[in-house]
Amino acid sequence: MDLDVPAGSFFGLLGPNGAGKTTTLSMSVGLLRPDHGTAVVLGHDVWSDPVQAKRLLGVMPDGVRVFDRLDGAELLAYTGMLRGMERAVVDQRAKELLDVLALADAGRTLVIDYSAGMKKKMALACALLHGPRVLVMDEPFEAVDPVSGSLIRDILQRYVLGGGTVIFSSHVMEVVERLCSHVAIMAEGRIRTVGTLAEITGGRELEDVFVEIVGGRTATGEELSWL
Amino acid sequence: MTGTFLRLKLRVLRNGFRGKPARIVMFCASIFLGLWFGGFGCIALVTAFYPDYPELAALIPPLGGALLMLGWIFGPLVWFGVDETLNPSRFALLPLPRATLVRGLLAAALLGVPAFATAFAASGLVIGAAIWHGPVTALVTLAGVVLGVLTCVTVSRSVTSAFSNLLGSRRVRDLAAIGLALLAALLGPLQLFGISAAQHADYRQLEGFAGVIGWTPLGAPWTIGVEASRGQWGFALLKIVIAVAFLLLLFRWWMATIETAMIGTVSEGGTRRTGSPSAPVARLFGRLAWFPANRDGAMAVREARYWWRDTRRRASLLTFSVIGIFLPIVMNLGRTGFSFPDGETIGTGPLPQTLTLIGVGVLGGLGVANQFGFDGSAYAVHLITGVPGKVEMRSRVLGYSVYIVPMLLIISVAVTALAGEYAELPMRLGMLLGSYGVGLGVCLLVSVFGAYSLPETSNPFAVNTGAGMTKSLFALGALVSAVALTAPLAIGAVLVPGLWVWLSLPLGLAYGAAAIWLGVIIGGDAIDRRGPELLAAIMPRD
Numbered sequence: 001m002d003l004d005v006p007a008g009s010f011f012g013l014l015g016p017n018g019a020g021k022t023t024t025l026s027m028s029v030g031l032l033r034p035d036h037g038t039a040v041v042l043g044h045d046v047w048s049d050p051v052q053a054k055r056l057l058g059v060m061p062d063g064v065r066v067f068d069r070l071d072g073a074e075l076l077a078y079t080g081m082l083r084g085m086e087r088a089v090v091d092q093r094a095k096e097l098l099d100v101l102a103l104a105d106a107g108r109t110l111v112i113d114y115s116a117g118m119k120k121k122m123a124l125a126c127a128l129l130h131g132p133r134v135l136v137m138d139e140p141f142e143a144v145d146p147v148s149g150s151l152i153r154d155i156l157q158r159y160v161l162g163g164g165t166v167i168f169s170s171h172v173m174e175v176v177e178r179l180c181s182h183v184a185i186m187a188e189g190r191i192r193t194v195g196t197l198a199e200i201t202g203g204r205e206l207e208d209v210f211v212e213i214v215g216g217r218t219a220t221g222e223e224l225s226w227l
Numbered sequence: 228m229t230g231t232f233l234r235l236k237l238r239v240l241r242n243g244f245r246g247k248p249a250r251i252v253m254f255c256a257s258i259f260l261g262l263w264f265g266g267f268g269c270i271a272l273v274t275a276f277y278p279d280y281p282e283l284a285a286l287i288p289p290l291g292g293a294l295l296m297l298g299w300i301f302g303p304l305v306w307f308g309v310d311e312t313l314n315p316s317r318f319a320l321l322p323l324p325r326a327t328l329v330r331g332l333l334a335a336a337l338l339g340v341p342a343f344a345t346a347f348a349a350s351g352l353v354i355g356a357a358i359w360h361g362p363v364t365a366l367v368t369l370a371g372v373v374l375g376v377l378t379c380v381t382v383s384r385s386v387t388s389a390f391s392n393l394l395g396s397r398r399v400r401d402l403a404a405i406g407l408a409l410l411a412a413l414l415g416p417l418q419l420f421g422i423s424a425a426q427h428a429d430y431r432q433l434e435g436f437a438g439v440i441g442w443t444p445l446g447a448p449w450t451i452g453v454e455a456s457r458g459q460w461g462f463a464l465l466k467i468v469i470a471v472a473f474l475l476l477l478f479r480w481w482m483a484t485i486e487t488a489m490i491g492t493v494s495e496g497g498t499r500r501t502g503s504p505s506a507p508v509a510r511l512f513g514r515l516a517w518f519p520a521n522r523d524g525a526m527a528v529r530e531a532r533y534w535w536r537d538t539r540r541r542a543s544l545l546t547f548s549v550i551g552i553f554l555p556i557v558m559n560l561g562r563t564g565f566s567f568p569d570g571e572t573i574g575t576g577p578l579p580q581t582l583t584l585i586g587v588g589v590l591g592g593l594g595v596a597n598q599f600g601f602d603g604s605a606y607a608v609h610l611i612t613g614v615p616g617k618v619e620m621r622s623r624v625l626g627y628s629v630y631i632v633p634m635l636l637i638i639s640v641a642v643t644a645l646a647g648e649y650a651e652l653p654m655r656l657g658m659l660l661g662s663y664g665v666g667l668g669v670c671l672l673v674s675v676f677g678a679y680s681l682p683e684t685s686n687p688f689a690v691n692t693g694a695g696m697t698k699s700l701f702a703l704g705a706l707v708s709a710v711a712l713t714a715p716l717a718i719g720a721v722l723v724p725g726l727w728v729w730l731s732l733p734l735g736l737a738y739g740a741a742a743i744w745l746g747v748i749i750g751g752d753a754i755d756r757r758g759p760e761l762l763a764a765i766m767p768r769d
Contacts (some may be wrong), residue, residue, distance in 0.1 A: 029611060030531070030610060030611065030613070030758075030759065031610055031611065031759060031762060032759055032762075032763070033759040033760065037324055048717045050613050051613050054611060054612060054613035055613070057611070061607055061611075063604070064605070064607045065603060065604045065605045066605055066608055067529060067533070067602075067605045067608060069509075069532070069533060069536040070511070070529065070532065070538055072592050073507035073510050073511070074510055074511040074532075075505065076507055077507035077508040077510065077511035077525070078511055078525055078529050079608070079612075080507075080508070081508070081511070081521065081522050081524070081525030081526075082522055082525060082526065082608070082609070082612050083522075083612060084521070084522050087520050090507065090508050091506040091507055091508050091509075091699065094507040094508075095506075095507065098507075126608075179362040213599070222447065
């Protein structure tokens with residue numbers, strides 16, 4: 001597959017379960033070594049020039065834990081120090097992020113005891129802390145309540161307006177339709193279609209386009225009659 | 228219903244092997260080892276009934292059986308881990324009566340290499356009884372052996388289940404530490420007795436001891452056949468009653484602990500702590516603020532926090548602290564406080580003492596042998612950030628040593644104080660720290676090249692199917708090679724004992740530091756090259 005994410009775009013990677021979204025994103029941020037091929041972030045190859053590339057990236061993986069036996073503030077402080085940031089900057093940004101994401105109330109609760117939505121917000125905070133140029137997120141809106149979801153959307157939109165690039169995977173069509181400037185639909189490990197949102201939908205509902213490209217439902221209503 | 232559990236276990240085992248040749252090799256190796264030890268035990272137990280040597284029947288079944296059972300109790304806690312293929316909490320939502328669940332879990336636990344090896348070994352008793360004492364005695368012996376094997380499996384399950392409950396709850400973790408210490412303290416006198424008995428071969432004394440053991444639940448099931456072979460049918464019946472009663476008690480205890488484990492996984496309140504809203508970085512460093520406030524310092528601090536906050540790591544720390552304190556003390560008691568009527572003392576001489584110190588030091592390093600497995604998928608954070616391998620390794624050494632080095636200091640002071648030879652303190656310090664460094668250096672390499680995933684459960688002793696063998700092999704390999712690498716220290720202590728009192732500390736420190744440095748360099752380089760592969764190895768997929 002060959003995928004080009006334009007700088008400054010809000011890019012949605014769509015696909016059914018098992019399409020290879022997580023695999024693709026993992027390989028592009030250096031978590032999974034590809035058999036062949038490259039991933040380039042703003043001119044820096046992730047696999048041959050990892051230090052520069054990883055400095056520009058903010059990553060929010062799905063199904064991957066953070067160091068969750070720290071509390072929220074500790075985890076952010078740790079992430080900041082890990083990124084080699086100044087102590088004062090870490091303190092200030094961490095507090096701000098905790099306040100904005102409504103995580104400050106959790107106090108000294110360990111992240112492992114957070115609810116699923118809080119964990120997502122925490123992971124977002126960790127990815128944003130060092131002010132990356134590119135944000136790669138795997139399923140950022142899964143298990144997030146509507147209030148937190150809209151908060152995350154606002155933050156991401158502001159981030160893109162400020163010149164950042166966001167690429168995220170999802171299978172929630174409404175979110176993609178509302179947020180994204182660019183969309184790629186993949187299935188069975190291949191990119192099926194890619195372009196700006198307007199190009200791909202052509203005025204139709206994104207869900208209809210998606211089902212048509214990926215292959216539609218087969219249930220006719222005869223099954224599950226015992227329900 | 229029990230059959231369903233057995234089939235489930237077999238299915239899970241088989242699926243675990245799919246596409247994992249290394250696992251199959253490990254499994255075959257464990258079968259081979261099981262056959263080896265089982266066969267050896269079987270032959271030993273057959274000869275126990277040889278009529279020409281009646282004293283064998285008085286000694287081997289109770290002592291061997293009790294040792295076996297002790298192995299089943301302590302083995303999983305300190306060494307193998309527990310195969311949690313069928314994790315009780317996964318059945319929490321099914322409408323199963325507890326008795327059915329426990330029966331099924333027991334049956335599934337019996338279906339494993341250790342249980343088969345034990346049964347194989349114990350079958351020697353039945354064979355011996357059948358050869359020399361006729362079918363009726365053999366049948367009674369068989370009943371005893373079945374009871375014994377069931378007790379072994381049940382006791383190991385219930386003990387680990389109880390311990391995981393204790394360690395899983397943050398409130399009673401101190402209690403758990405004390406409990407573990409007490410259990411190990413029980414081992415101390417037994418070990419002393421074993422050493423003295425082995426050295427003196429005083430069969431009268433040993434026979435009395437074996438007789439007592441034979442009446443405890445540890446030895447009762449194994450000696451039922453012996454009583455029967457002597458025609459003491461009343462005693463045999465009494466021992467059957469003891470064994471059955473103990474087994475039933477264990478069942479009740481296990482059921483209770485399973486209940487707690489099943490509920491305990493759902494929620495655990497009381498962690499919502501409120502503290503002064505100090506700055507995040509200051510909060511992260513906390514009492515460890517003497518580490519530099521930069522990336523390396525933060526990583527070491529995080530590692531140190533994890534050694535206490537992660538129950539699995541805490542379990543390994545506590546286990547080491549108990550072994551590390553008791554082993555040298557037990558070996559040293561033989562020198563000052565435990566002498567025999569004929570004036571002979573045990574455990575004297577520089578070599579056993581030196582070896583004990585080296586063993587403890589190397590064991591101290593063993594904790595990091597699967598340090599990445601403890602992190603699981605969280606290690607991805609370091610990979611995303613692009614942490615250099617050497618920094619990774621160095622910070623882990625520092626974070627772990629925050630606990631172990633003070634512990635080693637305490638051990639050497641305590642042992643010296645017990646022995647009363649304060650001039651030998653630098654010697655002990657040098658040996659302990661030097662061998663700790665070597666153990667750490669070796670285990671750093673093992674942690675990169677032999678990393679394996681741990682299941683995400685509340686049980687700190689849980690390992691994946693077949694991983695118990697992997698864990699043991701890697702640990703054993705690391706131990707053996709580390710002990711071999713400390714040979715210069717041991718040789719120095721034996722060749723020039725007088726001089727060594729002073730040379731040991733500087734030489735030991737230098738030697739240990741060099742070993743750690745090598746481990747950091749080589750291991751760090753390996754991490755730089757194969758970070759994603761390491762992550763894939765420790766991802767808890769199954």
